[in-house]
Amino acid sequence: MSTGTITPRPGTRRLTTAQALVAFLARQYTERDGNRRRLIGATWGIFGHGNVAGVGQALLESGSDMPYYQGRSEQAMVHAAVGYARQCARLSAHAVTTSIGPGATNLVTGAALATVNRLPVLLLPGDVFATRPADPVLQQLEIPYAGDVSVNDTLRPVSRYFDRITRPEALVPAALAAMRVLTDPAETGAVTLALPQDVQAEAFDWPEEFFAERVWQVRRPQPDPEALAESVRAIASAGRPLIIAGGGVRHSEAEEALKGLADATGIPVASTQAGKGTLRHDHPADVGGIGHTGTATADDLARSADLVIGVGTRYSDFTTASATLFTRPGVRFVNLNITGFDAHKLAALPLVADARAGLEALTTALRGHRVGYGYTAEYSDGKARWERRVDAAYAASDEDVRPTQTQVLGVLDGLVTEDDIVVNAAGSLPGDLHKLWRCRSHDQYHVEYGYSCMGYEIPAAIGVAMAVPGRPVWALVGDGTYLMNPTEIVTAVQENIPIKLVILQNHGYASIGGLSESVGSERFGTAYRYRQPSDSGVRGTGDYTGGPLPVDLGANAASLGMRVMPARTVRDLREAMAAARAADRPTCVYVETETADTVSGPPPAQAWWDVPVAETATRPSAVKARQEYDRQVAARRRHL
Template sequence: MITGAQALVAALKKQNVNIIFGYPGVAICPFYNELSASGIRHILVRQEQNAGHAASGYARINGRPAVCAATSGPGAVNLITALATAYMDSIPLVAITGQVSSDLLGRDVFQEADITGAAEPFTKYSYLVKDPADIPRIVNEAFYIAGTGRPGPVLIDLPIDIQQAEFDETDVPDAQHLPGYNPTTKGHKGQINRVVSAIKRAKKPLLCIGGGVISANAQNELRTLCETAGLPAVSTMMGLGALPTTHSNYFGMLGTHGHPYANYAVQQADLLIIIGARVGDRAVSAPEALGRRAKIVHIDVDPAEIGKNLGTTIPVVGDAKTVLDQLTQTGAKANCGIWMDDLDDHRRLYRPDLDPRPNGGINPKGFLRTVSLAMENDSIIVGDVGQNQTWTAGNIMMRGGKFLTSGGMGTMGYSIPAAIGAKLADPQRQVVAVCGDGSFQMSMCELATAVQHNVPIKIIVMNNHSLGMVLEYQTQQYNGNHFAVELGSSPDICALAAAYGIPSRCVTDDSQTDEAIRRLLDQPGPALLECRISPDEASR
């Protein structure tokens, strides 16, 4: 006989889980008690939401579903933002929550929350466990659902009595029973052929790369297709880094905050091949007009994304890695030399605003470009949300590393916990979190987590003492009526870092940055660099 909690730990070990991000409470204590002697590492965060973000960062580097845990009621409810963030960006998570005793469900007892109900719109699937003997099967299914097809978060809610109840594990099967879940991976051959003839006929074909290429780990397949077929490509923010920024076939990031030459390419293309992208409103503001101008090929593992925001000429359901490979295998070649030259001209003519500010202060775009160039090729940059996100996404140079950010949900406070998770997933790689002073203050409590668990992430705080993105919006849309966007001069970020035992430095002028960045990256443990910038700096 074993208990539900023991079964859960055994099932997690069977999935090769060796780290859990979490925050305990009474309702999850039976599980934590078993976890203590399991050999699975537990990272105690400072707020449950950050357990979810840290697991997200871990999963994005590790490639497999990562686990976060919280107690019932407020613990579980605090997780929701992280679940929603992961859901929007298709990140595979398995979230485990404690729940009040199953005989008390529905009576509104202390720390009871209907978490499976509340998280329903933000999870790929969820379980409320009613029988401990179901745990081996449920855990097996949860990892399978989270990690296959279009990845996403799966929630397992475990009443405390189910964790404690004993059952005879000898004849309990863990075989999946998912008769309604059959994700398609391979593209339909007829559709692939239609794509090939569209490529041959097109004068101005363009690949549009989304986050699906990265979650399918299809960077190599993408590069091979671009090179063998001679296709130009742009990326969404989530697709950033799928091709190296310096690749001759790469023409930048599209969208509201993207590169003008990338948006030019999208506007001019007569064939748009969208791979693993949702055609979200930030990437394409007028999808209807786009559909009228160009033929649209939409390749996605989730059939429900195809045709949702943009009419599609040729839909292809399949995993990006498989479909890109299928396309390369056809030997298709684009005939678009003039188009490539035109795109190249536009790219060359673009002058990014990277120069030092004449009157002192720091140019955030130039600064972030320098940061990315100072980092190793395979390093990980975790962007937060706000102006800092557009500065980072628009200016970093990607050379085989990864850029992680909350793209779909735009969740402030993502970068520090996600960086902790990413660093733990691959301790050999440099990990830098870039946040603003607003987003920093949303998860600065996790500095303690980085110190306690000795996770040597580097944190850059772009401090303009304001909520720059909203301030800029108020400038443009509300005649400069700035309201509720000034954060004031408190806290002293370096003094705060010192309080957490983290070495830090503050730079105020472009001339100081090279040396400060080098010193930041050379620090053995967690370290912080505050970068003072003017609130007048524009996003673009």
């Protein structure tokens, strides 16, 4: 490596800021339970004038020390990194580098998703010149009252840590702080180091100690003895306790500990979207998803529970049915969570600890305690009734007709093993999956519903497949989501990552269409159809009630390099999915779905969700919807 005419001081290494950062990242590790992993497994990047000569050159210089992946969309690169981090239980992450300007601001949605879901990703956006040799420069945002603000400041509210490296030596404390946050289970999320393009290329004499291997221990904090004892007393005195398993169970790799508590006590376990699969679907205590998208079994138990034990959940409005689900007078909460902020929600008894450590401590302290036989029989019967509803939703009496969306899930359900992973995020599929999907392994269910971000599925599936090569990874995508962000298909093709993409064409935003109808908005603007001309003849005043648009998303996926198999019937679908699962290259199954009927459609929502309805309106649909809204909102309560 050339160092120019300057000889570095003894005990230092002369590198550019970008070279130093890449070398530092390549030597960071995590360790939990004696298992060591590389913290930053790879860097994604799209290069422009804000990073091509800095981080781009440094990645080239690093060779095999830092693997690099070429992305097509800055937002999608973050989604791929998040998928990877979740599959790695947050013990390994990816970095993402972009140019300044639009490249950097395109990171904001992905950063928000990572932070909302408490998943680590390192963002390295280029920034404008720190030395201001010309002012303004290309893509610089000029703020008359603040000379130190750039577009990267949009990343501040969606980052768990943010710093702008305006001098090379400032990288040392900032890089260490960034690693601390990325590896902290209670603090992790998007971490942003904004890198002015001139500082990236500036050389500095870095202390050799900066590049030493560094291991970040991911601890398992134990519960406070007094808090544990109080929680045990509450559980032991409860007649109808219910466990809610959230994403924290997965992040802590506490699935076996949860199973141990359920086996020992017989307490039923319901799951959030992030926690689904922490118990296998066939475990006697698993009662399925909870909340607005949950099962009747879980929601009925929630309404009658006298004690709710939240494990690693942040109690989103879908989980609590917008604060209308836990209705029993005097219901109490025990919250086991590594984050004190979440542990104190709903006026709970807070048990601040690692999920695995807390569950193991509860199991030991509750030895000999078990819920009553009548309670066990009740939820077992409810579980069996719900399974019959799942069977009905999946059933296809005629193999030669176009499938419904739930029948698509039924075909996939009959095909997968515990090796398969299903990725989804938005539309009507998360609700159907949460109610119906039968998880065969703790990591089979990968539904991002903290941010429910359209366009997540394809890049996230790539990230998951990178974390567990050789396992079948399915990206389930509606047409609305597909149109948001299909570009990383090219990355899957380029890297020959054999994701299995299932595109469900239903000609519009099916989920929001149904919601629109329920709140009196009559599916306005939710269908992908031609505009029906208005009587006035003025463009833009008609409704989108004409014929479906002649869109062939399968042809689009094929044009991006995927092998595409159209499936026009249930029989075609079965054959196409089997072929896709066996494929060793990126493969797409393209199916146009039929509108669900009363036999094979999904069960309706088993609990409410608060979407405010117009308080005054002239259209009858909105007036009726408001009456229902007023009825439902009256059941809301604050747990104090």
